[in-house]
Each structure stands twice: as C-alpha cells, then as structure tokens.
Amino acid sequence: MSVKCIGYSDRLSVRPGDTICFHISNETNQNVSARLTRSISADPNPAGMGIVETNCDALFPPQDFNIGKQEFFPGSFARTASALRQHITDHISLSVTVMPTHLTGADQTILSIGMLWLGIDAKGQFNLRYGKDSIASQHPLHIGKWHKITAEIKISGQMHLAIDSANAPDPESIFGEFDWPADTISLNDVLTIAARLQPSDRADQHPHHHFNGRIEHPSIIIDDDIFAEWNLADNMTSLKVPSISANDDQTLILVNAPTRGVCGSLWDASEFSWKHCPEHYAAIHFHDDDIYDFNWQGSFSFAIPKDMASGIYVMRIRADGYEDAMPFFVCAPKAKPTAKLCVLVSTFTYAIYGNHARPDFHDGWLKRIADWGAYPHNPAKHREYGLSTYNNHPDGCGICHASHKRPLFNLRPGYITFGDAECSGLRHFQADSHLISWLHKNNIDYDIITDDELDREGLAAIAGYAAVATGTHPEYHTQHMLNALMQYRDQGGNLLYLGGNGFYWKIVRHQDDPDLLEIRRAEDGLRAWASKPGEYYHSFDGSYGGLWRRNGRPPQQLVGIGFTAQGVFDGHPYKRTCFDADFDWLFDGLESDNIGDFGFSGNGAAGFELDRVDPSLEDSHNITVLAQSFANEFMLVPEEHLTHLTNLSGGSENDAKRADMIYFKTAAGGQVFSTGSITFCGSLPWNDFDNDVSRLLFNVVKRFTE
Numbered sequence: 149m150s151v152k153c154i155g156y157s158d159r160l161s162v163r164p165g166d167t168i169c170f171h172i173s174n175e176t177n178q179n180v181s182a183r184l185t186r187s188i189s190a191d192p193n194p195a196g197m198g199i200v201e202t203n204c205d206a207l208f209p210p211q212d213f214n215i216g217k218q219e220f221f222p223g224s225f226a227r228t229a230s231a232l233r234q235h236i237t238d239h240i241s242l243s244v245t246v247m248p249t250h251l252t253g254a255d256q257t258i259l260s261i262g263m264l265w266l267g268i269d270a271k272g273q274f275n276l277r278y279g280k281d282s283i284a285s286q287h288p289l290h291i292g293k294w295h296k297i298t299a300e301i302k303i304s305g306q307m308h309l310a311i312d313s314a315n316a317p318d319p320e321s322i323f324g325e326f327d328w329p330a331d332t333i334s335l336n337d338v339l340t341i342a343a344r345l346q347p348s349d350r351a352d353q354h355p356h357h358h359f360n361g362r363i364e365h366p367s368i369i370i371d372d373d374i375f376a377e378w379n380l381a382d383n384m385t386s387l388k389v390p391s392i393s394a395n396d397d398q399t400l401i402l403v404n405a406p407t408r409g410v411c412g413s414l415w416d417a418s419e420f421s422w423k424h425c426p427e428h429y430a431a432i433h434f435h436d437d438d439i440y441d442f443n444w445q446g447s448f449s450f451a452i453p454k455d456m457a458s459g460i461y462v463m464r465i466r467a468d469g470y471e472d473a474m475p476f477f478v479c480a481p482k483a484k485p486t487a488k489l490c491v492l493v494s495t496f497t498y499a500i501y502g503n504h505a506r507p508d509f510h511d512g513w514l515k516r517i518a519d520w521g522a523y524p525h526n527p528a529k530h531r532e533y534g535l536s537t538y539n540n541h542p543d544g545c546g547i548c549h550a551s552h553k554r555p556l557f558n559l560r561p562g563y564i565t566f567g568d569a570e571c572s573g574l575r576h577f578q579a580d581s582h583l584i585s586w587l588h589k590n591n592i593d594y595d596i597i598t599d600d601e602l603d604r605e606g607l608a609a610i611a612g613y614a615a616v617a618t619g620t621h622p623e624y625h626t627q628h629m630l631n632a633l634m635q636y637r638d639q640g641g642n643l644l645y646l647g648g649n650g651f652y653w654k655i656v657r658h659q660d661d662p663d664l665l666e667i668r669r670a671e672d673g674l675r676a677w678a679s680k681p682g683e684y685y686h687s688f689d690g691s692y693g694g695l696w697r698r699n700g701r702p703p704q705q706l707v708g709i710g711f712t713a714q715g716v717f718d719g720h721p722y723k724r725t726c727f728d729a730d731f732d733w734l735f736d737g738l739e740s741d742n743i744g745d746f747g748f749s750g751n752g753a754a755g756f757e758l759d760r761v762d763p764s765l766e767d768s769h770n771i772t773v774l775a776q777s778f779a780n781e782f783m784l785v786p787e788e789h790l791t792h793l794t795n796l797s798g799g800s801e802n803d804a805k806r807a808d809m810i811y812f813k814t815a816a817g818g819q820v821f822s823t824g825s826i827t828f829c830g831s832l833p834w835n836d837f838d839n840d841v842s843r844l845l846f847n848v849v850k851r852f853t854e
Contacts, residue, residue, distance in 0.1 A: 150532075151525055152176055153470035154555045155447065157463070159663075160495045161477040161598040164454045168476055171444035173218040176468035180215045182448065184208035187460040187475060188588050189833075190561040190581035192522040193572040196748055196833050197585055199521070199562050201462060208450055208463075215447045215467075220554070222534060223358035224406035224438035225257075225343030226389070230397040232261060234370055236333040239302040241369040242266055245413050245431075247294045250360035250543035252436065257344040257357045258297070259366055262337040265344065266299045267357065276301075276309040276324075283307050283324035290315055294413040301326070303333050314413075339376070341366060341400065342434035355403070358436035360543050364412045365430060381426040384408055385688055387660045405440050405549050405664055407433040409687030411680065420682050423690040428682075435541040439534040440551035440664055452478060458486060458595040460493075460584060462561060473523070473561050475577065480595040482605070483612065487593035488853040490613040491583070494622045495552070496599040496655060498576055499665055502556040503527040504536040506565070513567025523562040530557065537667050538676040546677030550665045569717045572748040572830070579749055579830060580619035583646060586832040590846060599629060603657065606632040610641070615852040617644035620749075620829050621757075624655045624667070625696065634706055640816040642852040646845075648807070648826035649674075649711040649757040651703035654696050656688045668693025672787045674714060697765070697787060704766035707822045708812055709759040713805035715782035719752025719827040721745035722775035722809055731811070733851060734774065737843040743775055744841045749830025753841050758782065758807040759824040764796065769820075775809040777825070778802065821848045 155172035162168050174180050185201035192199050242259050248268060255275075256268040269275040274285040276299045289295060296312040305325050312319040338345060341363055343355035367377040377392045378400060387405065391398035409422045412431035422429035450463070458480045464473045477493050480486045509528035517524055527535060534554055537547050557563065559577050566573030574582075587594050597616075601609040603626050610616050616636060622645075630651065637643050652673070658664040669675045670684035673695045686693050696702065703710035724741040744753025754777030761771055780802045788795050788804060797804040807824035814820070831841040 150175065151472070151530065151555070153180065153465060153467040154472045155465060155474055156442070156553060156555050157474050157476050158446070158553065159476070160552050161479055161600050162452050163479045164452050164456055164481050167449050167451045169446040169449040170463055170474060171218070171442065172213070172215045172447040172465060173444060174215040174467050175217045176470060178468040179212040180447070180465050180467045181210060181212050182463060182465050183210040184450070185462045185464060187462050187561060187581065187584070189585040190578040191572050191574055191748060191833070192520040192562040192564070193748060194520060196572065200585065201561070204461065207453055207456060211448070213448050218442070218444040220439065220442040220444070221354055222404070222439040222532065223343055223355055223436045224402070224404040224434045225355055225358060226341040226400040226402050226406070226432070227345070228339045228397065229399040229401055231338050232335050232376065232397065234335045234375055236303060236335065236370050238371045239300055240264070240333065241298060241300045242366070243298045243369070244366040245294060245296050245364040246361060247413070247431070248289055248291055248361040249545070251291065252360065255357040256359045257340065257342060258359055258363065259339065259341055260344040261339040262335060264301060266297065267359065274309065274311055276307055278307060278326045281307070281324070281326035283309050283322045285309065285311055285320055285322060287316070287320060289313070339368070342406070359434050360436055360541070362410060362412070362431040362433045379430055380432050381422065381430040384422060384426070384429070385659055385690070387658070402432070404438040406435070406438060407548060407687065409683065409685060411682045415682055417682065421685045421690065422687070423685070433545065435543065435545070437534065437541055438549070439554065440549055441553040441661070460596065475559060475561065477596050477598050479597055479601055483608065485595055485612040487595045488614040489592060489594045489849065490597050490610055490616045491594050492602065492610070492616055492618050492622065493580070493596055493598045494576070494619055494624070496626070496665060497621060497624045498556070498559050499550045499552045500537050500624045500655065500667060501576055502536050502550055502552060502559060503534055504538045504558060505531055509567065513564065516567055517564060521562065522564050523557070523560040525557045527557045533557070540677055546669060546679070548667050550667070551663050553663055566717050569750070571717070571751050573717065574749060574830070576621060579621070582748065582829040582832050583617070583619060586829070586837060586842065586845070589837045592849060602632050603628045607635045610636050613641070615642040615644060615849065618646055618650060620647040620826050622647060622650040623652045625651055626655055626657060630696070630701060630706065637706070637818045637820065638814055638816055640814070640818045642819045643707065643821070644848065644852065645707040645820070645822040646829055648759050648824060650759070651696055651706055652711055654693055654699055656686045656691060658688045670694030670698065672698055674711070674785050695787065702765040703759070704762055708766070708769050708771050708810050708820055709761055709808050709822050709824050710765065711757065711785055712760040712788060713758045713779060713782040713784055715756060715779055717750050717756050719744070719747055719750030719755025719825070719830070720777045720779060721752055722754050722777045722807065724775045726772055726774045728772070731772065731774065734811070734844065734847050736847055738840045740840065743844065744828070744831045746834045746839065747827060747831035748833060749827035753828050753831040754779070754807040754825040755827035757826040758805065759822070760804065760806050760808045761810060762797065769812040771810050771812045773808050773810055777807040779805050819852055821852070
C-alpha cells in the first residue's frame with residue numbers, strides 16, 4: 149500500500165543562494181500544506197528531549213500547493229534512444245545470451261520491439277511471440293545458467309526459436325507459424341531490453357514484465373544483414389551503451405541503473421577486473437525492483453536566503469491528516485565559515501542505508517512508534533519504494549546502488565531503527581541529532597558540511613575551520629573525501645571522530661549522475677551480502693571495491709583507530725586509563741573514572757560497534773589511549789579473524805573486542821580525538837546534558853576550537 153503523502157528533495161545539501169526542489173506525491177483530495185522548521189533533536193523518545201524543531205516561518209512562510217499523485221516504476225531495463233525503423237522483406241532474427249536468476253510466475257521480457265517479443269513465460273519457459281501467436285521451449289530454463297537464444301520470424305508466417313543451454317546436452321529447436329503473413333513487415337518502434345513498453349500509440353509508455361537476470365550481446369539481423377548489435381561491455385562507466393555500428397538512434401539508455409561490471413558467459417576466472425578483459429564482462433544484470441530515482445516532477449522549490457544559518461532543516465508537508473518530513477542540510481557560504489566548528493554530516497552513509505528493511509522488524513514495533521509519536525512508516529512495510537544496499541534483490545543478489553532521489557523512510561525525524569531496544573533505538577540521522585542537540589544546549593556555534601561538498605570540493609570545503617567533527621557513523625567514503633580529511637588533518641586541522649565503524653567501506657559516484665552511489669562488498673568485512681567472485685571492481689570507475697582497509701587505507705591511518713567488534717545494540721561505560729597530568733584538561737569536571745554508564749543509544753557510551761588502536765596498521769601516530777571499554781560478549785569483525793584460535797591482534801580475542809578513546813597530535817600541530825564507539829553521542833543528552841560524557845566532549849571541543 150502506497151503512502152498517501154510523501155516526497156523527497158532533489159538535493160540533500162545546499163548553500164545560501166542555491167535552490168532546492170521538493171518532489172511530492174499526494175493521493176488525498178486536499179491541498180498539500182508545507183512549512184519549514186529547523187531540526188534540533190530527531191529522537192522521539194519521551195524520556196529525553198523528544199523531537200525538537202524550531203519555527204522557520206520567516207524564512208519560508210507556510211504555503212499550500214495543489215499537488216496530485218505521482219507514480220513510480222521500479223525495474224531496470226534498456227531502451228533505444230529512438231524508434232528503430234526498417235522494412236523487412238524476408239525475415240528478422242533476434243540473438244541474445246541470457247542467464248535468468250529469478251522466476252516470478254509472470255512474463256519476463258528479454259527483448260521486445262513492436263509486436264515481436266522474446267522472453268520467459270509464466271511457466272518458466274522461453275517464449276517467442278509475434279502478435280497473439282507464440283511458440284515456447286519444451287524444457288524449463290535453468291536458473292543461474294547461460295542460454296544462447298536465437299529467434300526468427302519470416303514474413304511468410306514461420307516462427308523459429310533455438311536455445312543452446314550451457315548445461316543441456318543438445319540445443320533445442322522449436323518451430324511454429326503465425327497468422328499474419330505479409331509482403332513486408334515494417335519496424336517503427338523502440339527496442340527494449342529486460343522490460344516491455346506499452347504500444348507506441350499510448351501516452352503512458354510504462355515498463356512492465358521486467359526480466360531478472362543477466363543479458364549479453366543482443367543483436368538484430370534483418371534479411372541476413374546485421375541491423376543492430378550491442379557489446380554491453382562498451383562504455384562501461386556510463387548509463388548509455390552505443391551500438392557497435394555507432395548509430396545514435398540505436399544507443400541504449402539504461403533506465404533505473406542496472407548493474408554493470410558483472411561476469412558474463414565468457415568469464416573463466418582468468419581475470420578479475422573488467423578493465424583488463426572487458427569481453428568477460430559483456431553482460432548487464434537487470435532486476436525488477438531496481439529504482440534509485442523516482443523522477444517525479446518538482447512540486448515546489450525554495451531559494452535558500454543569503455542570511456540563512458547553516459544547520460539541519462526539515463520541510464514538513466501535510467494533506468488530509470497525512471504527513472511527511474524531508475530533512476536537508478544548509479552549509480555555510482563557500483569558503484566563508486560562520487563558526488569555528490564544522491559538523492561533517494554523513495549523507496552518503498544515509499543514502500547507502502536508505503530504506504533498509506531490517507529482518508528483525510515486526511508489527512510489535514508499531515505500538516512504541518505510536519506511543520512515542522515516532523515516524524510511522526518503515527521500509528519493511530513498503531519494499532516497493534526500493535530498498536537499501538543492506539538488502540537483496542529478489543534473486544538473492546545484493547543491492548549495490550543507492551541514491552537519495554526517492555523517499556527514504558529512515559531519513560526522517562523520529563524514525564526508529566531498533567524497535568525492541570531498551571533505549572531510543574536510533575542510528576544515522578536520528579542518532580546524529582544527539583550531537584546537534586548537545587551543540588545547541590551548550591550554545592556552541594557550528595556549520596554543516598556534508599559528504600557531497602567534501603567529495604566535490606575537497607580540502608577547500610573544510611579548510612577554514614578550526615575543527616571538524618563527525619557524527620556517530622561516518623562509514624562510507626570516496627577517495628576524494630579521505631584525501632581531503634587527511635590533508636586537513638596534516639595541515640594542522642583538528643579532527644573529532646565521534647563514532648564507530650567509520651571510514652570503513654569504499655564507494656564511488658557515477659559520472660553521469662553523481663547522486664548515484666555504488667558499493668562492492670568485496671572479500672572481507674562485516675557484510676550484509678557478499679559480491680560474487682570476479683565482481684569486486686566498481687562498474688562506475690573500474691576501481692577495486694570493498695573495505696578501505698583492503699585498499700591500503702585503514703581507518704587507523706586517519707583517526708588512529710578502526711573497527712574491531714560488533715554486538716547487539718547495548719553499550720557499556722569507558723574506564724579511564726590515562727592519568728598523565730598533560731591530559732587533565734580533558735577530564736576536567738568528571739566525577740568518576742567510569743565514563744558513560746548511561747545513554748539513549750544502547751544505555752552506554754561504548755556500544756554496538758567498537759574501534760580500537762592497531763599498531764600493525766598504523767604506528768606513526770604518538771597515540772595516547774585515554775579510556776577503554778571491553779565487550780567480551782561482542783563478536784570480532786571478520787577481517788580480524790585468522791583461525792578459530794588466533795586473530796590479527798596477536799593477543800586474545802577478548803582483549804581485541806574493545807573501544808579505545810584516543811588522542812594524538814600531527815607534526816603540523818593538528819589534534820585528533822576519537823571515541824571508538826557508535827553509541828558515544830547517545831550519552832550526551834542524558835540527564836538534560838548534565839553528565840560526564842557531555843563534560844568530556846565540551847572540554848575537547850573547547851580545546852580544539854580555541
């Protein structure tokens with residue numbers, strides 16, 4: 149069931165002078181009212197602040213808009229840029245190699261043009277149709293196996309379907325007839341691959357009957373001459389595939405970002421990078437649930453005033469009692485900081501997790517959601533809106549693309565990630581608001597910069613700040629981002645890493661659509677799914693994917709610590725380990741050596757995902773371990789394991805399962821403070837922000853921004 153009133157913005161971050169557009173679908177018969185607020189707290193837990201937002205009517209006067217329902221159409225496919233036109237005087241042949249990966253109980257299109265359709269029928273058999281006439285294979289297809297298919301239509305009325313399957317002893321050949329023989333057949337239609345469009349005389353040419361699987365080397369032969377042919381390994385980093393003849397009308401446009409850089413029928417494990425052997429990667433993998441950009445029409449826009457303060461804002465919409473809330477992030481004017489402290493908002497991580505349908509979701513969560521007035525919708529209940537890279541396609545393959553250009557349920561104030569947790573149960577945007585609310589409580593000025601600005605602008609995006617602080621979980625980064633942060637630190641900038649499991653996975657942006665992100669979960673790491681052998685290299689740029697650690701850039705190089713252990717959403721206190729008088733400033737005002745045995749995230753400051761020092765990965769920093777927290781009940785991350793008895797730390801497993809809170813200085817005088825825990829910021833609002841974790845962070849921010 150669709151959500152009655154919902155939307156998204158064309159961008160997540162803006163600067164003064166920019167314009168942001170909101171794309172809304174409204175299924176009610178009432179106008180949509182819109183109002184702007186500034187977000188202070190996105191935690192709905194009534195035991196804390198609750199959701200706190202301030203009025204911004206002076207910036208955006210509340211307005212009503214006449215907005216109707218907008219449709220969206222999941223499923224990736226390819227279509228030619230223009231209709232293909234040709235007279236056929238004898239016959240037309242289609243040739244293609246396919247590997248089906250999922251049967252749906254409905255038709256699935258392989259190739260379609262005009263009245264000619266080649267695909268899989270509801271029974272799971274290959275089928276050739278011309279108009280209302282069809283012939284089908286006698287043997288069921290084999291999921292996960294390659295099949296070479298040739299289909300032919302003769303104008304005299306004959307049909308022929310030939311199938312050569314990789315695991316079948318003999319090719320299959322089927323003949324039939326159709327009732328519409330003619331002197332000629334004229335093509336004048338768009339060719340589609342992996343979906344079928346409505347007939348060209350209809351205005352709503354929506355795709356349907358999507359294919360699940362891999363398609364390779366489609367071609368069309370007309371009267372014994374090659375009319376159109378595609379090498380699907382060509383132009384790999386693009387969302388367009390040229391025809392071999394370079395006919396612009398025949399260029400394939402890839403819709404809803406199917407997966408490229410996947411192993412084709414020729415792959416034999418002799419090469420693992422598509423750049424080195426593209427003929428082994430001449431397939432594209434299509435899925436009927438691919439959707440990353442809804443392509444809704446813009447409903448209204450907002451020009452960011454020149455004097456609008458940097459911060460987190462929410463455009464709230466309402467129609468006939470249905471509501472939605474779309475956060476966006478306002479950065480300071482370029483190269484003109486308005487504060488000493490910059491908060492780096494992990495918008496790429498938000499998008500990568502966008503619409504994560506958790507396997508532990510159940511309807512029992514709904515009571516807490518209702519009681520707290522939390523965000524009511526969950527992607528587990530609305531899978532049709534497209535899921536996250538922490539979910540799988542229907543055929544079992546991991547989802548490896550992400551974008552914010554669609555409604556993201558878990559990027560909403562009040563969204564609860566862990567509905568059974570004995571705490572607020574928040575992650576990402578909502579958990580990061582614990583830091584934002586703490587800054588407001590302590591009257592600490594700050595600017596916002598997001599992953600987008602850091603990637604596009606590099607060091608220039610943060611160079612003017614005395615200190616840069618992350619949120620709770622800055623997990624996904626491009627190479628440009630890591631370079632910028634390293635340059636900032638090594639040129640004397642102060643860095644506060646206030647989370648856990650950060651700087652972990654490598655991602656890349658698409659050259660045609662920079663809002664489209666790609667992740668390959670290669671070889672190692674704590675993974676929701678694993679990339680298949682031979683598919684560890686990104687299709688967007690050809691670079692090796694996976695952990696930054698496996699790419700020679702472990703988090704320890706940047707922030708001194710890296711991911712070591714994960715457990716359930718529980719936290720523990722730190723134990724102070726440093727009593728050097730040089731660090732008394734950091735512990736000033738703390739009442740105990742046990743720090744953070746409380747919190748709205750896991751009920752403790754060191755929890756869920758923990759980071760530690762590892763000299764084997766980085767030993768050039770003169771690191772001081774300030775405090776530690778051990779979690780014997782947690783699990784060591786896979787990349788740390790060697791055997792059932794040994795791990796890469798060289799010590800006991802229990803000793804390696806810990807959070808290290810650390811400090812070090814760079815040669816240029818830059819300072820780094822790292823907490824080693826994803827739940828650290830969840831302790832800040834405890835007891836109305838009057839607690840030891842709050843005091844400790846205040847001491848660090850004060851020192852780093854002096």
